[in-house]
Amino acid sequence: MRVGFLSLGVCLPKRIMANDEWSRYVDTSDEWIRERTGIERRRIAGPEEGTATLAEGAARAALDDASLQAADLEEIILATDTPEVYSPDTAAIVQHGLGCREIPTYDLAGSGCAGFLQGVDIACSRVRTGRRNVLVIGVEVISRIMSWQDRNTCVLFGDAAAAAIVGPVNGAGEVLAVVAGTEGGKAGILGKEIGGTRRPFGPEHVASGEYNRLIMNGREVYKEAVTRMTAAAREVLDRAGKRVEDVTLFVPHQANLRILHSVAEHLQLPLERVYINVQDYGNTGSASVPLALWEARAKGRVRPGDLVLLTAFGAGFHWAAALIQY
Numbered sequence: 001m002r003v004g005f006l007s008l009g010v011c012l013p014k015r016i017m018a019n020d021e022w023s024r025y026v027d028t029s030d031e032w033i034r035e036r037t038g039i040e041r042r043r044i045a046g047p048e049e050g051t052a053t054l055a056e057g058a059a060r061a062a063l064d065d066a067s068l069q070a071a072d073l074e075e076i077i078l079a080t081d082t083p084e085v086y087s088p089d090t091a092a093i094v095q096h097g098l099g100c101r102e103i104p105t106y107d108l109a110g111s112g113c114a115g116f117l118q119g120v121d122i123a124c125s126r127v128r129t130g131r132r133n134v135l136v137i138g139v140e141v142i143s144r145i146m147s148w149q150d151r152n153t154c155v156l157f158g159d160a161a162a163a164a165i166v167g168p169v170n171g172a173g174e175v176l177a178v179v180a181g182t183e184g185g186k187a188g189i190l191g192k193e194i195g196g197t198r199r200p201f202g203p204e205h206v207a208s209g210e211y212n213r214l215i216m217n218g219r220e221v222y223k224e225a226v227t228r229m230t231a232a233a234r235e236v237l238d239r240a241g242k243r244v245e246d247v248t249l250f251v252p253h254q255a256n257l258r259i260l261h262s263v264a265e266h267l268q269l270p271l272e273r274v275y276i277n278v279q280d281y282g283n284t285g286s287a288s289v290p291l292a293l294w295e296a297r298a299k300g301r302v303r304p305g306d307l308v309l310l311t312a313f314g315a316g317f318h319w320a321a322a323l324i325q326y
């Protein structure tokens with residue numbers, strides 16, 4: 001059976017925040033952010049927008065794109081590090097919001113920026129065992145849970161949701177191969193600790209300003225990102241019996257322009273074949289890969305017959321890659 005993407009959908013917060021605005025909150029500049037990250041602006045969720053509403057928006061767009069109804073969905077996998085509420089998971093809230101049948105739903109919580117591709121990996125195997133129309137969503141509203149006083153992290157991120165429906169396909173959109181892996185020994189270089197059972201949230205964390213702090217060893221994350229995304233890309237190509245030269249478009253996780261350039265260089269892929277939109281959205285976590293793929297398709301960068309390589313890395317330390325034949 002051929003399994004692949006039946007459709008894609010995106011939902012973006014209305015508010016666009018340019019780099020300059022960050023200098024109101026932290027000691028930074030447009031120049032520093034552009035030079036070190038390539039980011040120029042990002043979307044920030046407003047009071048009416050949240051993880052569930054953005055996820056639902058992306059899901060509805062993906063349903064429209066596939067000419068399907070919510071009742072046609074058979075499972076929902078939602079990847080996020082910024083859930084609507086602590087419990088239950090956001091997928092359950094989205095299921096109700098969409099008006100689905102009582103289908104199984106679950107979050108890949110804390111899966112970081114690799115979550116969407118991990119979800120695609122699971123969805124493909126679910127479709128192979130009989131499910132149809134599995135909705136995979138990547139969504140983050142990180143602006144609401146991060147510290148707006150920590151310049152090391154706050155300038156990097158943006159809010160967004162993007163989704164794909166995975167199901168049986170007749171050729172176009174087929175997932176030729178997908179790979180995923182985790183090195184749990186690197187869990188400490190990127191994440192958010194306060195609020196879990198190891199360090200339950202308490203008033204002392206508000207006093208110390210730790211309560212919303214993201215832990216990030218930027219340089220270590222950078223090195224891991226380049227190594228892991230490059231290795232995952234090579235592995236998925238090998239598995240499908242394809243070469244780097246066969247790739248028409250490379251759509252990596254949009255974390256940082258320098259990371260993207262470095263991965264492309266390691267793979268010896270010319271930049272004309274790399275899709276980049278980090279300048280407009282920043283790092284949108286698990287929404288990043290499907291958002292970039294959706295935009296590339298909307299701009300006519302994905303044509304019938306194209307071989308599209310997706311890869312991502314994130315907190316965990318998780319990585320994943322998929323190869324799509326359009």
Ligand code: UT7
Nearest residue numbers: 027028029032036037113151152155218219221222255256
């Ligand atoms: O999905 C995964 C999420 N995380 C990532 O992808 C992060 C990966 N890492 C990176 O992208 C880069 O390491 C950063 C963009 C985070 C940082 O770039 P860098 O070239 O590694 O800079 P650095 O950490 O070595 O910091 C250089 C200087 C430091 O000042 P000192 O110690 O040299 O005086 C920082 O304090 O830049 C300072 N700095 C800033 N200055 C202005 C850090 N953040 C900022 C800022 N504005 N926003």
